[in-house]
Every structure is written in C-alpha cells, then in structure tokens.
Amino acid sequence: MRARFVSYDRTEGEFPATVSFRPGPALGVRITVADFNELDEQLFTGYAFGRGGIGLAGKSDWKGQPFGFFARRHPPYTLGPLLPGPVRPADFAGRFNLYCDGAHGTLTLTKVPGGTIRGVLREDGGAELPVTVRVDQQTPYQALITIHGPEPEPTLSVWMFSRQRCALTGWLDWDGVRLGCYLTRCAWRQEFSR
Incomplete structure (x- = not known):
C-alpha cells in the first residue's frame, strides 16, 4: 500500500x-x-x-x-526538550503511561540501591504487578522490562527516545504473542516519592 x-x-x-x-x-x-x-x-x-x-x-x-x-492518530506535538549527554540507567526512573495494543496502564519505576530498577505496573482494572528492568549494557537506551505475577511472565522490549528521554517504544511478548506497545513519560523520577 x-x-x-x-x-x-x-x-x-x-x-x-x-x-x-x-x-x-x-x-x-x-x-x-x-x-x-x-x-x-x-x-x-x-x-x-x-x-x-x-x-x-x-x-x-x-x-x-x-x-x-x-x-x-494525533496532531503533531513536541516530545519535550533535547537533553544533553547519553542515556543512563537512572533515566528509566519515573512514571509512564503504558499503551499496549489499545490497553492502558501506568508504570512507575524507581532506581534502588545497587543500581537495580524496580517498579509497579498499575492496570486500569486495578491490578498492581511488580516489575524489574534490565538495561542493555551495549545499548543503554534499550531495556527489557519483566512483569512479575502472570505465568508465563510478560516482557516488554523497549527503546528510550534518547534525545528527550520522554518515551519508550517496542513490544510486549506474552505467551507466544507479540503486541506493539509504547510508554510516554508523565513524571520524572524526582517528581514523585516512593
């Protein structure tokens, strides 16, 4: 087409x-x-x-x-200001709106001592599921987010917008099915408390 x-x-x-x-x-x-x-x-x-x-x-x-x-389908809009320097694991901390195949949830990520990034996924239906984030060492704006609870565990393979650090995009793999997903930042890590 x-x-x-x-x-x-x-x-x-x-x-x-x-x-x-x-x-x-x-x-x-x-x-x-x-x-x-x-x-x-x-x-x-x-x-x-x-x-x-x-x-x-x-x-x-x-x-x-x-x-x-x-x-x-949305009028063009800016994704935020350009940020200096490369993406660091701490840039993944914050609150994000998650849109996956039309479904919505909120993902809140915090960096804990030792460098691990953990968080919680809150689905619109009320369920809260713990998550862990593994940032790729070779490509620091790429991450694998594992959602704990459901079996088998769903995983999000995402790439951060490295110039603005305001969105993550990729897909969710769950039980042999892959679905398109994107996340848009609604709060930076310093804008919320744990």
Missing part, C-alpha cells in the same frame, strides 16, 4: 512510503520510507494495535543503531 510519511523532526518534509501488513495473532506492520533521514530507505517494523485506539509501535535502525518508534 502506498503512503506518505510526514516528518516534523530533524529531517522535515513529506516522503514517499509503502506500508505492508503481516496477519497473525498480532498484526505486523512494515513501513518503508524512501530518501529519508540520510538513507535511501528507512525501514520501520512493528505491530498495529488490534483493539482500542489506532496505534503502531516497534523499532527501526539508523546506520546500525536501533531505536523505537510509535505512531497514533
């Missing part, structure tokens, strides 16, 4: 694109944008939400560097 990709960031403008879908328990999506971001083609792969509001979430790669993306 032909599409147009509109960028409001560093590489501004409209770019020709194609979109294809892969059916299955999770609707896979592949977006190819031509002549974009200093590349002949920029490939975005992820998952479309199957319920709730329309959304996409997944990952891309720029010159060997992986990063997450999300898209939803």
Whole structure:
C-alpha cells in the first residue's frame, strides 16, 4: 500500500512510503520510507494495535543503531526538550503511561540501591504487578522490562527516545504473542516519592 510519511523532526518534509501488513495473532506492520533521514530507505517494523485506539509501535535502525518508534492518530506535538549527554540507567526512573495494543496502564519505576530498577505496573482494572528492568549494557537506551505475577511472565522490549528521554517504544511478548506497545513519560523520577 502506498503512503506518505510526514516528518516534523530533524529531517522535515513529506516522503514517499509503502506500508505492508503481516496477519497473525498480532498484526505486523512494515513501513518503508524512501530518501529519508540520510538513507535511501528507512525501514520501520512493528505491530498495529488490534483493539482500542489506532496505534503502531516497534523499532527501526539508523546506520546500525536501533531505536523505537510509535505512531497514533494525533496532531503533531513536541516530545519535550533535547537533553544533553547519553542515556543512563537512572533515566528509566519515573512514571509512564503504558499503551499496549489499545490497553492502558501506568508504570512507575524507581532506581534502588545497587543500581537495580524496580517498579509497579498499575492496570486500569486495578491490578498492581511488580516489575524489574534490565538495561542493555551495549545499548543503554534499550531495556527489557519483566512483569512479575502472570505465568508465563510478560516482557516488554523497549527503546528510550534518547534525545528527550520522554518515551519508550517496542513490544510486549506474552505467551507466544507479540503486541506493539509504547510508554510516554508523565513524571520524572524526582517528581514523585516512593
């Protein structure tokens, strides 16, 4: 399917694109944008939400560097100011709205002594589940978030927006199904108490 990709960031403008879908328990999506971001083609792969509001979430790669993306029907808006320096594990601490295949929850993460990041996922239905975060040592803006309680344990594979540190995007793997997810920051670590 032909599409147009509109960028409001560093590489501004409209770019020709194609979109294809892969059916299955999770609707896979592949977006190819031509002549974009200093590349002949920029490939975005992820998952479309199957319920709730329309959304996409997944990952891309720029010159060997992986990063997450999300898209939803919403007027363009800024994701916040650019922050200096590289992402550190402490940047994962804070409160986030979690949107996963149309479902919503709130994820609150705190860094505890010893460098471990722990937290709690509060689902809209009232359930509270403990979580742990493992930050990738090679790619410090990439993390694996394990949700404890359900069996098998669901895991979120996410990439932090490294320039603003205000969103995480990727997918949830649970019991053999992969669903697109994104998180948007609603509080920094210093704005709430444990």
